[in-house]
Amino acid sequence: MNASTPAPRPALLGLDWGTSNLRAFLLAADGTLLAERGSPRGIRHLAQPAPAGFEQALDEVAGDWLRDQPDLPMVACGMVGSAQGWQEARYVDCPADVATLARQAVVIRTAHGPLHMAPGLIDRPAADSGRPPDVMRGEEIQIAGALALQPALAARACLLLPGTHAKWAQVRQGRVTGFRTFMTGELYAVLRRHSLLGQTMPAEGSTGSDDAAFQAGVARARQAGPGELAHQLFGSRTLGLTGQLTPQGQADYLSGLLIGHEVVAGLAALRAEGDGDPPPLVLIGEPALLARYAGALRALGHAPAALLGNPAPQGLHQFAQAAGLLTEGPTA
Known part of the structure; x- marks a missing residue:
């Protein structure tokens, strides 16, 4: 101007x-x-x-x-x-x-x-x-x-909005035709603040992250059998007790597990409800959280079509x- x-x-x-x-x-x-x-x-x-x-x-x-x-x-x-x-x-x-x-x-x-x-x-x-x-x-x-x-x-698209209660929304011809909610963010907060798992993790808000630990959590989620999440969650503690994860790594492993289980389930629903090739998947939200979801999606063979901020x-x-x-x- x-x-x-x-x-x-x-x-x-x-x-x-x-x-x-x-x-x-x-x-x-x-x-x-x-x-x-x-x-x-x-x-x-x-x-x-x-x-x-x-x-x-x-x-x-x-x-x-x-x-x-x-x-x-x-x-x-x-x-x-x-x-x-x-x-x-x-x-x-x-x-x-x-x-x-x-x-x-x-x-x-x-x-x-x-x-x-x-x-x-x-x-x-x-x-x-x-x-x-x-x-x-x-x-x-x-x-x-x-x-x-x-x-x-x-x-035709699927819009994924991560957060406290993540939404996977199906769009057809400009209309939201249906969606699924995953309480991933709230589960992470509850487990970190109010469970045994959080006692060996650093205080929330601490700087730094361990991407390898996050990806290990995603990979573990990908290998899970039915109902295995509750067992896998305890691994975020035992991997710390045995020196395989640092305190920060335990937090990122927990994040990877929860996001990984969400993404595995969300992609399975897209395949089950689809009528051919899966729709473009677009992420909407805060950049740091979107980066985590994008990494999980890529690890599971489904790279997002776009990442948007707050529209x-x-x-x-x-x-x-x-x-x-x-x-x-x-x-x-």
């Missing part, structure tokens, strides 16, 4: 409001990200009870933007729309696309104007499948953003367009 070109005018406030954190994105009409802020005011960390706590958190993170432009449209995704959030936005059944989400948005009247909240998604497998329902809240907007960034994925701003922009909140820029 040269000196004579005016700065884009803010056209949208997007909020990615989770359990622990809140992120605010100031966006132009064409989806350009103009500014971004973070806050620790997730729905479990409000300064006061709801609804006043939500009003306060919104004002803290974006009140100056909203006072400068009082008519700024606002959209939100994530746990803010859960039963424990500001107001519940009920799950929408798969298959669904961003237009479906927009049609079933919940509108909250806030001190700064209406806030349009995206509903989550629910996958209800056939009764004879033996699978329980799966739900997501927030990832559906990241998926919409990923499809906006890489439109070719809309035809939530683009997804919130797509959601706002579909909801008719933007008067400029391309249509959804």
